[in-house]
Structures are given as structure tokens and as C-alpha cells.
Amino acid sequence: MMNKILLAEDDNDMRRFLVRALQNAGHEVMSYDNGLSAYHRLREEPFELLLTDIVMPEMDGIELARRATELDPDIKVMFITGFAAVALNPDSQAPRDAKVLSKPFHLKDLVNEVDKLLKAA
Template identity: 55%
Template sequence: MRVYLARALERSGYEVVAVATGTEALPHIASDRFDLLLTDIVMPEMDGIELAQHAASVAPDMRIMFITGFAAVTLKAGKAVPQAKVLSKPFHLRDLVLEVERMFGSESLTGLN
């Protein structure tokens, strides 16, 4: 799924750094500037909520979008990171791009997925 999401965003003109786990994302967040963190909530090693909380502490201006297929997890994410957008699975790639565009308007974007 990560490859499809990254490709859809790249085709829409966004720069994307795609990684497999939250742990793998940490050094990127520490060393680079990103406008958006796009993460699944349920992941091995470090879940997306933990990753988003870490990202918010390192880069408070970074916007956060969660994707999930679990309604209960959506509620947890909303409480843990209230400013985050949650996109529920299943969704069409076009929906993802539209949600990102809504978050940023016409701004330039580099994102971590």
C-alpha cells in the first residue's frame, strides 16, 4: 500500500519519502523538514500515534494525517493527536490526494509516508 500512496502523491507533484516502519521514519524526522507525516496507525514496532506524537514534539508545524481501517483506533488517534486528519480505509487514491490538497491548499509540500 505504501508504494501506491507514495506514487499517487508523487504524480500529484508532491515530494515523498516512504519508509516501512515508524522506527525507520525517526531519523528522517530528526534530520529533514517535512510538511506532512502520513502514517498508518497500526504498525509493528512503533504505532502511528507514537510516531505522530514524536514528530509533533520535534516539528510542531508538521501536519499529520493518519490512515486506518479500525474505527476504535480512529477515536484513540483523535484524542492523542487532536489536530491530525484521519482518513478511513478503504479509500480511493484520489481521496488521499484531495485530502492532502485540502490540508495545504496550493502550498508546496514534501511529505513522509
Template identity: 65%
Template sequence: MIRILLAEDDEAMRTYLGRALENAGYEVVAVDRGTDALPYLRNEKFDLLLSDIVMPEMDGIELAQHCAEVSPGTKVMFITGFAAVTLRASREAPQAKVLSKPFHLRDLVLEVQRVFGLSAQAQI
């Protein structure tokens, strides 16, 4: 089973995204900030880091840089509602996919499937 570490500071969004991904068949561990994600990345294996970019204490780009150091096999996908931040993410983490808010849950699941080369199988 594909394991996803979700870092999102907005509680409602974190819950919403986590449930959608679990319903699509993924195992999800959700945290509310980048600094809380670090111990998970160091101690557990995740296939994907799905992170908001704008968060307190540590932004998603910095988190992705730490992820590349401690868990280089983990793929990275960003979610954000800020266009300027999207440009920064594309420049500083060009291998990461950026999904701009607002998006439909189906779009999120499809993007996750694309990251892993899976065919469209989940229904949201």
C-alpha cells in the first residue's frame, strides 16, 4: 500500500484531504506543520510527501529539502493557494508536482496516481 505523509496546517483541509486519500486506498499520516513531519520522515518509510507550501515554523519547500536528505526515495507533491509560491516551488523543487488550490478531490487523487504511474482507479 502506498503511504502518504500529509503536511497541512489547516485542520479542515487536512482532514478533508486525508479522508479522500484514504478512501482512494492510500495509507495517510497527517501532521499540522513541517516540523512535526520531520520525525516521521526520519523514522518511517513514505512513498509521497504531500505538503502545503505555506505553513508555520517550516514551509513546505524547506520540508521537501529535508525530505530529500533523509528520505531521498520519497516523492514530493505540493499544494498551495498562492500563485507566487507556486513559482518559487517550481524553481526550488523542480522535481515536485504543484497542485494549486482550489482543486477537486478527484484531481488530487488523479495527480497522486500519476506520480506513481497508476491508472485511474479511484472514484471520489
């Protein structure tokens, strides 16, 4: 059974790399270049994982994650960011059990972390 991942990343090259890596690892991936579009998609159907950049136009990743977990308390969240300290700031209201992967990272590390997160019940 394929896990459905929603990816929000405003960097086009990065988004393409991530989609390819995750699809090659057997995941179904829908990707958007901003938080608002991703949020609209989340309202239409459930996803197992939200993989989101933090700094994006229209709606940042933390706001997107907050709204995603309001829609579906079971959705898992992983932030990919060059600004890990921002995500981990307790005032950010980011979901508490969200995972943070700091850029730059290797695609295999990303895939491993995603697989680990999806296996954790």
C-alpha cells in the first residue's frame, strides 16, 4: 500500500528532486509550490505525510502544518528547511511531534527519515 505524501516546496529544482526520490522509494507524491495550494489539496483528501518547506510565499510551512493537523490529527509532518531553529522555536506553534530535516541533506537521508516517520504508528 502506497503512502500518500503532500509536498510543499517553493524551490522548483528542489521540489522535482524530492518528488523523484520519494516516488522511486515507492511513495505517491502530490507537490505544490506554495503552502496555500497545498492546504487546499489537504482539504480535499487525506495524506499520510505532509513534507513542507518552512519559508514559502502565501502560507508558510508552519501555518500549513498547524492547519493540516487541525484537519487531520493523524497526519505526520516533516519540515525541510535551512532554518531549523525557526521550526524548533516553541513559539512557532509547529506541531510538537513534527520532524525537522535541515538543508542541505542527502536524498537517501530524506527517504530514510520519511520511511521511519511513516512506519512509526
